[in-house]
Amino acid sequence: MKNKLKVLRAEHNLTQEQLANAVDVSRQTINAIEKEKFDPSLVLAIKLSRLFKTDIETIFTYEK
Amino acid sequence: MKNKLKVLRAEHNLTQEQLANAVDVSRQTINAIEKEKFDPSLVLAIKLSRLFKTDIETIFTYEK
DNA sequence: TATATTTGTAAAGTTTTATTTACATAATGT
DNA sequence: ACATTATGTAAATAAAACTTTACAAATATA
Secondary structure, three states, X not given: OEEOHHHHHHHOOOOHXXXXXXXXXXXXXXXXXXXXXXXXXXXXXXXXXXXXXXXXHHHEEOOO | OEEOHHHHHHHOOOOHHHHHHHHOOOHHHHHHHHOOOOOOXXXXXXXXXXXXXXXXXXXXXXXX
């Protein structure tokens, strides 16, 4: 799964730590998702999509 | 988190097993999600939303 | 250049999601 | 009533998401 987290975060001028705090996870979790080490849980994906006011699938794209 | 899986599945006339096969998980996983024992992964939520041709948040509603 | 901030990463541990096997109960069909 | 199909549930295990601590490297700023 690919994601546009890093770009969205940059557009919103947030550090990984600020974003982590905003969605209640650790900074390392944000970093790991940006680096595509793993996918977020559904709840975290929903929180991120709400924060960035966009659809989950605009941020996270799963092919096939 | 709440979900409308059971209703959607009924509307589409699918058994838990058929739905499980369609989205590549075990029948017990579908049952557990319907019974709200746990939330699906993001990938599974996406697969379900595609199968039922609706948004993730129409199926899964997370409050607050 | 020196300092502070931000990012990348790693290891060990916990929690959550999903699997397999198995069995009991409920519902449907003959 | 009996057999088949569908659902609920449980235990043990595996895999994935996430945490904490910690440190190195990159980037920005004084």
